[in-house]
Each structure stands twice: as C-alpha cells, then as structure tokens.
Amino acid sequence: MSWDLLAQSGMSPKDVIAPSSFEFATGNNFKMDGKFGAVSFVSILASEMSDRMLADFLSIEHPVTIALHLQSIDQTKAIKIAKRAITDIDKMKMDEQKKAFKAGYDSDIIPPDILTYSEEAKSLLNDLQSRNERFFLITFLIMNTADTKRKLDNILFQEAGIAQKYNCQLKRLDFQQEDGLFSSVPIGINLVDIKRGLTTSSTAIFVPFTTQELFQGGEALYYGVNALSNNMIMCDRKSLKNPNGMILGTPGSGKSFSAKREIVNVFLTTRDDIVICDPEAEYYPLVNRLKGQVIKISPTSDHYINPLDINIDYADDDDPLSLKSDFILSLCELILGGRNGLEPIEKTIIDRCVRLVYREFMLNPHTDNMPILEDLYNLILQQPESAAQRIATALELYVKGSLSVFNHRTNVDIKNRIVCFDIKELGKQLKKIGMLVVQDCVWNKVTINRAERKSTRYYIDEFHLLLKDEQTSAYSIEIWKRFRKGDCTLSIFTTSPVTALSCGVSSGVSSADSSILSIMSICETCLPSFTL
Numbered sequence: 001m002s003w004d005l006l007a008q009s010g011m012s013p014k015d016v017i018a019p020s021s022f023e024f025a026t027g028n029n030f031k032m033d034g035k036f037g038a039v040s041f042v043s044i045l046a047s048e049m050s051d052r053m054l055a056d057f058l059s060i061e062h063p064v065t066i067a068l069h070l071q072s073i074d075q076t077k078a079i080k081i082a083k084r085a086i087t088d089i090d091k092m093k094m095d096e097q098k099k100a101f102k103a104g105y106d107s108d109i110i111p112p113d114i115l116t117y118s119e120e121a122k123s124l125l126n127d128l129q130s131r132n133e134r135f136f137l138i139t140f141l142i143m144n145t146a147d148t149k150r151k152l153d154n155i156l157f158q159e160a161g162i163a164q165k166y167n168c169q170l171k172r173l174d175f176q177q178e179d180g181l182f183s184s185v186p187i188g189i190n191l192v193d194i195k196r197g198l199t200t201s202s203t204a205i206f207v208p209f210t211t212q213e214l215f216q217g218g219e220a221l222y223y224g225v226n227a228l229s230n231n232m233i234m235c236d237r238k239s240l241k242n243p244n245g246m247i248l249g250t251p252g253s254g255k256s257f258s259a260k261r262e263i264v265n266v267f268l269t270t271r272d273d274i275v276i277c278d279p280e281a282e283y284y285p286l287v288n289r290l291k292g293q294v295i296k297i298s299p300t301s302d303h304y305i306n307p308l309d310i311n312i313d314y315a316d317d318d319d320p321l322s323l324k325s326d327f328i329l330s331l332c333e334l335i336l337g338g339r340n341g342l343e344p345i346e347k348t349i350i351d352r353c354v355r356l357v358y359r360e361f362m363l364n365p366h367t368d369n370m371p372i373l374e375d376l377y378n379l380i381l382q383q384p385e386s387a388a389q390r391i392a393t394a395l396e397l398y399v400k401g402s403l404s405v406f407n408h409r410t411n412v413d414i415k416n417r418i419v420c421f422d423i424k425e426l427g428k429q430l431k432k433i434g435m436l437v438v439q440d441c442v443w444n445k446v447t448i449n450r451a452e453r454k455s456t457r458y459y460i461d462e463f464h465l466l467l468k469d470e471q472t473s474a475y476s477i478e479i480w481k482r483f484r485k486g487d488c489t490l491s492i493f494t495t496s497p498v499t500a501l502s503c504g505v506s507s508g509v510s511s512a513d514s515s516i517l518s519i520m521s522i523c524e525t526c527l528p529s530f531t532l
Contacts, residue, residue, distance in 0.1 A: 022181075028172040029152065030181065035145050036152045039173050039180030040159070042140040044196045046167035051205040053166045055228060060162075062144065062155050067183055068206055069139040069190040073197075075128070078135030081197075082125040089118045127199050136203045137195040142170070143184040221265040238455065243489040244480070256282050259459055259491065264290075267418060272455040272489075274418040275445060277438045279431060279462045281424035292418035297405065297434055298425035304408035307331060307437045308371050309444055310358065321362075325354045326478060327440050328376070333470075334433050336394045345387045353379040373407045374399050403430060406437060414445050432465050439466075443479055446488050456488045463492040 001016045023031040029038040057066060073081070092114050097107040127133040142159065146152035156170070163170040173180045179191035211229045220234040237243040249255045260283065266274055267290055274292075276283050284294045295303050310324050332350055333342055342350075357376050361369040377399045381392045399407050405426070421441075423434040439460070446456045467473045483490045 022178075024178045026177075027175045028177065029149070030177045032145070032181075035147060036149045037143060037145040037177075037181070038152055038156060039141055039143045039177055039184055040156065040170050041173060041180075041192065041194050042142065042163055043169040043171055043194075044138075044140065044198075045169060049202060049205050050166055053162070053168070054206055056162045056165075057142065057159065060155070060158060062146065064155075064159075065143040065184050067139075067141040067143070067186075069141075069183065069192075070203060071137040071190075071195070073135040073137060075134065079125065079128050081135070082121060082128055085121045086118070086125060089114060089121055093118070124199065127201075133199040133201065136198050136200070138198050138203060138206070139183070139190055139192055139195055140206070141180060141184050141192060143181065219270045221262060221269060223262075237489055244483070244491070245489075246492045256461065259283075259461070260286055262491070263418075263459065266457055270455075272457050273445070273449060275442050275456060275458045276418075276420040277435060277442070277458075277460040278420050278422050279424060279435060279465070281422050282461070283420050284422050287418055287420040290418055291416075292420060293412075293414070293416035294420045294422055295412050295414075296422040296425070297438075298423075299403070299405050299427075299430075300425070301405075302411075304411050305406065305437055305441050306370065306372055306408060306410040307406050307440060308357070308373060308376065309410055309441065310361070310370075311444055311447060312365060321355055321358060323478070324358070325351050327436075328354050330474070331433065331436060332391065332395075334436065335398060336391065343387065345385060346391055349380065349383050349385055349388050349391060353383065367409075370409065372409060398433075405430065406433070410441075414441075419445075432468075435460075435462075435466055439476070439479060443482070446483065450488075457491070458483065458488065459491045 001013070006012065019033040021031075021033060029036055031037070054066070057064065093110060096110050096114065100107040100109060128135060144152060144155050144159070146155060156172070160170040173192065176192060183190045183192050211226065213226060213229065213231055214223075215232065215234045216236045216239065217234075218236050219238070220236045223233045223235055225231070226233060237245065247255045247258055263274060263276070263283075263286065266272060276287065278284065284296075287294050295305070297303055297305060308324075308328070310320060312320065329342065329347055329350055332346075336342060336346070353376055357371045357379055361371065373395070377392055377395045380388050380395065397403050421438045423431065423438065426434040442456075442458055446458070449456050463476075466476045480490060
C-alpha cells in the first residue's frame, strides 16, 4: 500500500486491509483470502472457573481471536429467573419422590444431579439478593485461522484440550460460521444466540486487563518478565518509596548471577557509584572487566583498611563519635566473643577510650592524626579497671599477633566508580570482622558522595553472617537506616532457608524459627522489592 496513491485512487486503508473474498460453503469452517478459519464457542460446564483459562488460550503460538459478549440482565428479572429455576428443580424433586414412593423405596433418594442443581440455584439466588452480584449472559467465541485445513484442525485440537482442563467444551459452530465471524470482529455485534449465565464474580475472571505492570522510564533497570502478561519489568528503584531490596534463594539458585546482571545494568544505565562486599571472590572478574577497583583484604595482601577511619560527615547531623563508638563496640563484640557479649563495664571502658583516641584528630582533622587499632589498644591498657586488661588481651591478637591485618592506616584510595572488596582469604576468624569493617568503610564513602551529591549502590553478599551476633546485627540495622536516605541503594543477598539463622535483631526473638522476623525487621519497608 502506498499512502501517496490513496488520495488519487479514492481508496482508504480499510480497502487494503479488508479480505478480498469469503467462502462459507462448508458447515464448520470458512475460507478468507485463501486462509482457512473456524469459529468455535466455549461451553462452560464448570461451576467454578479459573482466571488462568483465558491466559492459556492466549498463550497459544498461533493466530487467535477471542470475543466475549456480555449482556447485563435487570436485577429484578435475574432474581425471577433464579426463583423460577429453583421452582423447576423443586418440581423435579417432587416427581422423583413420587416415583420412589410408588416403587416402594426411600423417597429421600434423589439423583445427585438434581441435588447439585438445587444447591447451585439457591447459591445464585443468595448472591443476587445478599452479595450485590449482577447477572450476565456471556457468549464466549474463539476464532482461529491457519494456512491449511490440517493445521487448523491441530490448533482446534490443542484448544479443546485447554478447555477440557478447565471442565469446559470447545465446539465448532455448525452452519453459523458467517455469524460467528461477524460476532468475532470488533464491531460490537453478537449474532450467535448461545449464552451462559454468570454472576459478576464469575464474569470478572474473563476480563484480561487486571495485570499489574511495572515499566518505568529514566534510569530503569531490567528485573525480569511479568508472569501473566510476559511484559518486561523495568524499574528505577531509587524512585520507589524505599530503594533497598533483598535477594533470597537456595544455594545455586542464581542470587549472585542476578546481582551481577543488575550491576552491569547499573554500570551502563546510571552514573551511580557501585560498591560490592565479596566474601566468596565471585565478583572481581566482572569488576576487572569493567575497569573497576578490586581491594583484596587478607593477611598476605598489601591492601589495608583502617577500621578507625572517620570523617566529619560520618553521622550526618548527629555526633560522629557516637556512631563510630557503636561500630567499635560491634567490632569488639566479635573479637571478645562470649555467649552474652560485652558486659556493661566493658562497653563503658571502650566508649571512653574511643572518645579519647579521637581527641587529637578532632582538634586537627588530618589523615596523619587518624588513630589506628593499636592506639585504642594502648589507651585501654592504661585504664584502671580490671576488665580493661581482659579487653586488651583479646585485642592483642589483632594488634600485635598474626591477625593484625586491620592494624594499619588505610592505603587504598576508593576513587573508582565501581569498587569490589574481596575478603575471601581472610579466613573464618576474620570473615565477619572483615564484613563489618568493609561496611564501615563503605559508609565513609557514602557520606563523602552525599557531600558531592552523588548516589551509591551497595551490594553485600552473605549478609546473614552479620545477623548471628546481637551487636553486629544491631549495628547493621543502624547502618541500614542511614543507607536508606534516598541517595543510596542497599542490595542484600543471602542464602535460604533463612530459618536456619539465629539472631536477636527483634526484641525477644532469637530462636531459629523466628529468624525470618529478624530479616523483615531490617527490610521492613523494602519487602515489595524482594526478588525471589
């Protein structure tokens, strides 16, 4: 078709689109422009329908046209129809009882079909009178076309199987194919007088426009396909009420792959900084290919992070030393161990020493005045309480012993847009400490980015390790509350079943059966953005 010739020829697009010929010679199919077609109606026999039936019909990989003609019946007339049906069924009951009495057997024995019809008719009358239901007459038509008659028969056989699965029957219109074709095209005419009565609730399952779609513009990322409509799910998490999210799954189910796919999308679509906490060394090949920065922290590495690093904006508008003291208490909780954690006296000693160790830096905030773990250790040794000796003895392994990897000044400059902290080789003793230190280091980067009005996306793997101890889980909640302030996105992925965890984030909750509540308390408002 040429648009330029339409005005000269006097034709319209309808003249080009419309078929040039129809043939209704046979009784149960027709020909249209050399193609074979057939119109069938769905005979609804089931008392209850599933909303998946229409989706299954539409998922067939062949041309299919579904026409639904709905005719609303006046409420008063509908109630009369239901009452008349009940009267007819009661008459059938009486006839059966008379036969039973004459034959000499129990009159209560009635054919099961009559009992079923009686219950359904009474239920229909109750819906119309009490539940504000309306009554509709529905005509359900399906039109199929194919290049050959054999292919058309195969399509109809496939559709008949779908109808049978939902306790319905698919029947071809005999000698009504022309009327069926007119009733199937979108002109609002129904020439097929085959109707089935349904209430409002039953009719609603045939309305295919109830799918909730999520397709945003801007810096939207791909998160999968809608299970009902097969449309893409494109979402900009930063524009939602809460941008944070969790990825839960069994080992090998694809949690890390989903995170890697999202990281690539973020890298290509946005200008946000990306930080990854990698406990199993899974992400460094991807980061290297994206020209990112990999920080490998281990006893043999020359990359160091000082857990006592702090900046003026560390706690936003609050006292930075208070939040830093909370972090160091969590760190000492892991180091000292113990079933009951730190005693109140020990917490007091550590908090006092934290404020003393930062005195010189707060007076002159220069990197040369930044304290290290050994400075805190020396201050604790000078305290007069006996508990201070116990704390210092526990810290000695991490200050002067073989696990002194965190007793150095930070020598890595986190300036790259994508940064990966590889802590796999820290070993079992230092793994949780390493995750906690990385979390604090990332928070420092987030506060710097906030001052520069930049966004940060933080991906943390094996997050359940931080939920096993009360102090580390409490600190994680505190950091999460600060992460969620709009310009930072936190993505947590962990291994399920989460009921295998044991933590005390929720007050009074520490059993394995209740640990899912602990995860929900951390992600209370980001539950809608779960990825399973």
